[in-house]
Amino acid sequence: MPRGLTGVVPPLVTPLTPEGELDVPSLERLVARLLDAGVDGIFALGSSGEVAFFEDRMRAKVLDAVTAVVAGAVPVIAGVIDMQTRRVLEHVRAAEAAGVQAVVATAPFYAITGPDEIRAHFRAIGAATDLPVYAYDLPICVHTKLAAPMLVELGLEGRIVGVKDSSGDDVGFRWLCELNADAGSPLTLLTGHETVVDGAYLAGADGSVPGLANVDPAGYVRLHRAAMAGDWATVRVEQSRLSRLMGIARAPIGKVGPAAGVGSFKTALALLGVLSTNTMSLPMASLEGADVAAVRAVLEEGGLL
Amino acid sequence: MPRGLTGVVPPLVTPLTPEGELDVPSLERLVARLLDAGVDGIFALGSSGEVAFFEDRMRAKVLDAVTAVVAGAVPVIAGVIDMQTRRVLEHVRAAEAAGVQAVVATAPFYAITGPDEIRAHFRAIGAATDLPVYAYDLPICVHTKLAAPMLVELGLEGRIVGVKDSSGDDVGFRWLCELNADAGSPLTLLTGHETVVDGAYLAGADGSVPGLANVDPAGYVRLHRAAMAGDWATVRVEQSRLSRLMGIARAPIGKVGPAAGVGSFKTALALLGVLSTNTMSLPMASLEGADVAAVRAVLEEGGLL
C-alpha cells in the first residue's frame, strides 16, 4: 500500500492578473473544474505553477489561496523548490503554516553537488517536518538525475514517501519501479510526463502529475481509472487523444521552457473561459497572435472548443 | 501497412575468439537459438554488434558469415554506421555486396552538423541504394536527436522506411508515432530499449530491437505477440521479467557503455553455453571474476541458469 497520494494530481498553473498578481476568481474556477473532474489532489507551486518566478510573498499568497479554495476537498501538496537545503527548509516552514498536506522538493541546484550532498539534502528535509516529502526528479531544471537506489533508500528510512518523476528517462523510471517493488513499495511513484502516462502505469506508477491536466482533467482521471482497472484498450485511446492535445505546448513559435508549455496551458484555459488572462511571469512574455491561434486550432481539433 | 520489418529483430552480438577474430561456430549457435525462438529478423553490425570497433575487413567478414548462417530464414539488416556520408556510402556498397535485406544508418557524428546536413545525409543514403534504409536515433552515441517531423518527411519521400529508436526519449517517440500515423504510416517504428518495450508498443511501435534478445529471444517474441494481440496483462508480466533480467547490464562494477552492456550479454551467452568466450573488442576488457559472478546471479534469479 503506498503511503503517499495516488491518482491524478494536477500541478496547478497559477492564474495571474495582467499586472502579475494572483487572480483569485480565476483560481476558483480552475480548482472547481479540477475537483469536478475528480482529481485526487492538487500540486501547488510546481514548475507548472511558475514557482521559480515568485518571490516568497507571492508563494505564500498562492498557498493560502489554494488551500482556502480547495478547502479540504482533496489533499494539497506544495512545491518547496529552491537552490539548497536551508532555503528549502524555509519554504517547508511556510508550507506547514499554510496547512498543506505534503511538500515536494528537488535535488539542490545552481551550486554543484554530488551524491553525498543530494542524500544529505533530502534527509535534512525529511527530518525537519512531519509532512510527507516527495522527491521531484527533474534533471532538465536541476541538472542532476536522482539515483533510483538512493530514492528507495530514502523511502525505507522514511525521509520521503514518494517521487514525482519528470526525468524524461523511462528506462530509469522502470528501474525505480522494480527496486521500489522489491523493497516493499516504500515509495508512491507519480509520473509528470503528459504523453507517456500509459507506459508509466504499465511500469508501475501509482499516479500522474500532468501539467496538461489543468486543461483536460477529466481525460487524465479516465486514463487513471482505466489503468487501475487493467483496461489498457481504454488507456490507449485516452492517452492518444491527450498526446495530441499536448500539441498546444508545441504550438508557440520560438519559445522554450515554461514560456511555451505553461504559456500554452494558460492560453488554452483562457480560451476555455476558465482563466481571465494568459499572463505569464517576468521575464516571460504571454502568448499572442499566431501563437494563440495555434493553441486554439489544437483545442478545436481535439473538440475542446 | 508498414513497408519495413516488424516484430523482434535482435541486434546480434558478434562472437569473438580470444584473439578478437570472428568465432563462427558460436555465431551459428547464437543465430540458431534466435531463429528457434521465432525472431522476425537479424540486425548485424549494430551497436550491440560492436560495429564501432571493427575495421572494414572485419565488418565484411561479419556480414558474410551472418548472411550465410541465417541463409534466408529471416531478413538480415546491416548497420552502415560511420562518421559522415561518404564513409556510410562505402558501407552501403559493402552491405549490398554481402546480400543483406536492409541497412541502418545514424545521423552524422564526430564533425558537428545541423539539421540541413542531417537531412542531406539521409537523403544521400536513400538515393544511393535500392535497399530499404532505417534511421537509427541514438543520441547517446552521435549526440544529436533526430527530429520527428524530419523523419516522417524522409519517410514520405521514400528515403527511409523506418526508425530504430534508441533515443531514450519516450516523449519524443510518442510524438513520432503520432506524426507517422497522421502521415499514413510511411515509417516502421522499432524501439531499442529493452526495459520499456511495453510502453513503446502502447505508443504504436511495430517491433523491437532489444540487445537483451540475444540472451532471451523467446521472451521478446512472446512480448511482441501479446502486444499485437492486445493482451496487455501478458505484456506486462513478460516485460517485468525481462526488465529484471536486464539487471545483468548493471552488474559490472566500474564499467560503462558496451563494456558493461554488451559485455554482460556476451558473458550471459557464454554462461548459457551459446558463446565460447565473452571476449570484447579493444580497447574494452572482457568481464571477469566478480562481474561474471554477478551476471550469473541475475541469470539464476531469473531461472535462465
Place this chain on the structure above:
Amino acid sequence: MPRGLTGVVPPLVTPLTPEGELDVPSLERLVARLLDAGVDGIFALGSSGEVAFFEDRMRAKVLDAVTAVVAGAVPVIAGVIDMQTRRVLEHVRAAEAAGVQAVVATAPFYAITGPDEIRAHFRAIGAATDLPVYAYDLPICVHTKLAAPMLVELGLEGRIVGVKDSSGDDVGFRWLCELNADAGSPLTLLTGHETVVDGAYLAGADGSVPGLANVDPAGYVRLHRAAMAGDWATVRVEQSRLSRLMGIARAPIGKVGPAAGVGSFKTALALLGVLSTNTMSLPMASLEGADVAAVRAVLEEGGLL
C-alpha cells in the same frame, strides 16, 4: 574608460560558526587581510560566498556585516542571485537597503529560458535600480551562456556596466573583449578563473574576481598591477605560482563543486589562522582528515605555511 570596478575584487567566502551562523570576528580578520593586500573591491554573496545556500535572512546579515566591516574602504558589490526576475528584484531591494555599491546577477535558471527572456531579465534588473549591474556569466551553474553581442547591447543601453566571466570559455571571452572594444567599451570585463587570469588580461580584461584571492590576495594584486604595466614576465611568474596554489581545490577526494573549491579556500584560511572554522553550509560537509592534510601540503609547498 570603464564605468565599472577594475582591479582585484575577491568574491568573499562567508565565515561560519560551527552551527552555520555568520562568524563576524573571522569576517573582520578576512576583510582586513584583503584590504591590507590592496584589493580594489569586495564581492559579497557570490558563488564563493555560498549565496545559493543562504536563506534571505542570512543574506541580509552577511551584507550588513560586510558593509559594516569594509566601512567604505573599497566598493562592496553584492550578488543578487536567484532563479528568475521577480526573485532577483527582491534581492536588489535588499542590497540597496544594505548600502552596497553595485549588484551582480546571473541569467535566469531552473525554469528554462531563451534569449528573449534572458535579455528581458537583465533589462528589468537594470531598469529597477540606480545601482550599477554586473552580468555574471556562469554556465556551470545556470546552464546557459550569455551571448557576447547581447552583453554589449545591454552595456550600450546602460542596463549593465560590466561582466563577471566565469564561463570557462576563453574563446567566447576573447570575442566579448573585441566586441566591447569596438563598441567603445561600455562594459568593464572581469574574469573569475583563478588559473588563467593572465590570458584574460592579455585578451583585455579590466580585472579579476578570483575565489583564490581569499587565500592569497597579495598575489592577485601583484598580478593585476604587472598586467596593467605590461610587465608580462612578472605576470607569468605570479600566475604560475597562483595556479599551483589553486591545487588546494583539487586536493579533496570525492568532492565536487563548492564542497571542494570553497571548502578548500575555507580550510586554507582556517589553517592560516584567518577563519576560526572551515564550516560549510548544508548540505555540504566540511573538509576533514586527509582532505585537510592535502590542503595543508599545498600551502606548505607554496610557502604560505
Place this chain on the structure above:
Amino acid sequence: MPRGLTGVVPPLVTPLTPEGELDVPSLERLVARLLDAGVDGIFALGSSGEVAFFEDRMRAKVLDAVTAVVAGAVPVIAGVIDMQTRRVLEHVRAAEAAGVQAVVATAPFYAITGPDEIRAHFRAIGAATDLPVYAYDLPICVHTKLAAPMLVELGLEGRIVGVKDSSGDDVGFRWLCELNADAGSPLTLLTGHETVVDGAYLAGADGSVPGLANVDPAGYVRLHRAAMAGDWATVRVEQSRLSRLMGIARAPIGKVGPAAGVGSFKTALALLGVLSTNTMSLPMASLEGADVAAVRAVLEEGGLL
C-alpha cells in the same frame, strides 16, 4: 626539451574539386604559401582537413599528395581519427605507408568508453607504431575530455609525445602545462584555438595548430616567434588582429561546425586565389551568396583583400 614538434603546424584544409575529389593544384598552392610563411609542420587529415568526411581511399590520396607536395620541407603529421582502437590502428598502418612523421589520435568515440578504455586505447596505439603519437583533446567531437594526469602518464610511458589541445578548456590546459612541467616535460603541448593562442603560450604551450593559419600563416608564425622571445606586446597585437580575422568563421548564417568554420577558411582561400573552389564534403553545402560576401568583408577589413 620537447620531443615533439613545436611552432606553428597548420591543420591543412583539403582542397576539393567541384565533384568532391582532391584538387592537387590548389593543394600545391596552399602548401607553398604555408612553407613560404615559415610554418614548422603540416597537420594533414585533421578536423579542418575534413578527415571525418573521407572514405579510406580518399584519406590515402590526401596523405600521398601532401607528403609529395611537402617533400620533406617540414614534418607532416597525419590524423588517424576513427571510432575505436582497431579502426585507428588501420589508419596508423596507412599513415606509415604514406611516409608521414607522426600521427594524431583522439579518444575513442561513438561507443561510450570510460577512463580505462581511453588509457588502453592510447597505449595500444603507441605500442603499435614507431611513429610519435599525439593525443588530440577534442571533447566537442568525441564527447570526452582527456584527463591531464593520464596524458602526462602516457607521456612518461613513451606512448604519446604530445597533445593537441582543442578542448576549449583553458583552465584544464593550464593544469596540463603544470603537471607536464613537473614531470620533466615528457609532452609537447600544442593549442588548436585560433583566438587564444596568446594565453596558451603564456601558460606554457610549445606551439599552435590553428585552422585559421591556412588563411594567415605568417601571422601565426610572427605570433609564435614573439611569444618565444617573450615579446608579449607584439604577441598581443598579432593575436588581436588574428582574432578579428577569425570573424570569418562567424560570418555564415545558420551554419554550425565545419560547414561554418572550415567552410569559411576555404571560402577565404578561394577569394585569396589560393584554392580554385570552396567545395565542402557531403553532407555539407559550400558557402554561397551572402555568406561569401560576409567572409569577403572580414578579409577586406583585415587588409587581406
